[in-house]
Amino acid sequence: MMTNQNVVTHEVINTLIAMAASISNSTVLPSATVPESMAVLGGFWGLPHNKNLVKRLEGAKVSAWIDSMRASSPTRAKSESQEKRSWILYHPSALNTFEQIVYSAKGKQIVVFLDYDGTLSPIVADPNKAFMTRKMRATLKGIARHFPTAIVTGRCRDKVYNFVKLAELYYAGSHGMDITGPTKSPKQGNNNNKAVLFQPASQFLPMIDEVYKILLEKTKTVPGAKVENNKFCLSVHFRCVDEKSWAALAEKVRLVLIEYPQLRLTQGRKVLEIRPTIKWDKGKALEFLLESLGE
Numbered sequence: 001m002m003t004n005q006n007v008v009t010h011e012v013i014n015t016l017i018a019m020a021a022s023i024s025n026s027t028v029l030p031s032a033t034v035p036e037s038m039a040v041l042g043g044f045w046g047l048p049h050n051k052n053l054v055k056r057l058e059g060a061k062v063s064a065w066i067d068s069m070r071a072s073s074p075t076r077a078k079s080e081s082q083e084k085r086s087w088i089l090y091h092p093s094a095l096n097t098f099e100q101i102v103y104s105a106k107g108k109q110i111v112v113f114l115d116y117d118g119t120l121s122p123i124v125a126d127p128n129k130a131f132m133t134r135k136m137r138a139t140l141k142g143i144a145r146h147f148p149t150a151i152v153t154g155r156c157r158d159k160v161y162n163f164v165k166l167a168e169l170y171y172a173g174s175h176g177m178d179i180t181g182p183t184k185s186p187k188q189g190n191n192n193n194k195a196v197l198f199q200p201a202s203q204f205l206p207m208i209d210e211v212y213k214i215l216l217e218k219t220k221t222v223p224g225a226k227v228e229n230n231k232f233c234l235s236v237h238f239r240c241v242d243e244k245s246w247a248a249l250a251e252k253v254r255l256v257l258i259e260y261p262q263l264r265l266t267q268g269r270k271v272l273e274i275r276p277t278i279k280w281d282k283g284k285a286l287e288f289l290l291e292s293l294g295e
């Protein structure tokens with residue numbers, strides 16, 4: 001993936017991400033939230049990820065949706081120590097191999113990519129209250145002083161910016177469909193006026209707005225359901241919905257999507273995600289940013 005000579009290897013970046021995640025786990029997140037972070041990073045970095053899940057969701061019966069919703073939202077059957085062990089297996093602390101990292105990074109440009117929810121902020125019931133701590137912001141600011149740093153998230157870019165509040169970062173919101181560069185240099189603090197770099201799903205904006213309004217209306221009878229407008233995509237949260245109502249909620253979403261074959265459904269942690277059927281995702285956004293940064 002990283003062919004540019006000036007760009008550090010995937011392995012090193014992966015380790016940096018793990019390092020950032022381990023910072024977040026040790027200083028901010030209660031240990032019970034570690035598996036949430038693992039799911040987020042796993043989805044992003046190609047760690048165990050059930051592609052069939054997405055296929056099954058599209059056009060599948062509601063019962064299959066419910067199975068997927070359960071599968072992606074496991075109850076705490078495993079002990080916390082078991083969960084921590086499997087987390088560490090895939091995300092070893094970068095500090096244990098720091099010398100190797102420094103060696104591999106020699107002469108290369110290190111770029112840091114981070115997810116937001118469950119990585120920089122704890123997972124919380126209300127998506128509008130997923131605040132990051134001042135300590136995390138200061139750490140992120142420090143990282144951005146040394147390396148180009150990007151936040152790649154399913155969230156609306158403006159919303160995540162309001163949480164992070166650092167103009168010196170790159171942001172790829174809406175699952176990578178809304179990419180901007182820094183509006184402030186981390187070193188000099190001057191405004192270098194970089195704006196939107198790429199928005200491959202602009203033509204879907206009216207449709208996303210339309211479906212947002214429909215979903216708001218259709219889901220209002222399901223207690224706890226929350227529809228979030230992430231600009232180029234939508235989220236239907238079921239974290240606060242009683243499991244008995246998951247089928248009803250999934251059926252409502254399915255019926256709406258039948259009318260919009262240009263949209264597809266994917267699934268995150270206790271959230272159904274609706275997005276345009278374009279060949280673009282967080283991985284593509286990452287490649288796009290690497291190419292821009294390597295120039």
Ligand SMILES: O=P(O)(O)OC[C@H]1O[C@H](O[C@H]2O[C@H](CO)[C@@H](O)[C@H](O)[C@H]2O)[C@H](O)[C@@H](O)[C@@H]1O
Nearest residue numbers: 117123124125127130153154235239269270271
């Ligand atoms: O791809 P991501 O950047 O990981 O975005 C996935 C979803 O993240 C947010 O939801 C998650 O965090 C919420 C706040 O902690 C939590 O309430 C929810 O259950 C999680 O799924 C975001 O609100 C969603 O729009 C994203 O789809």
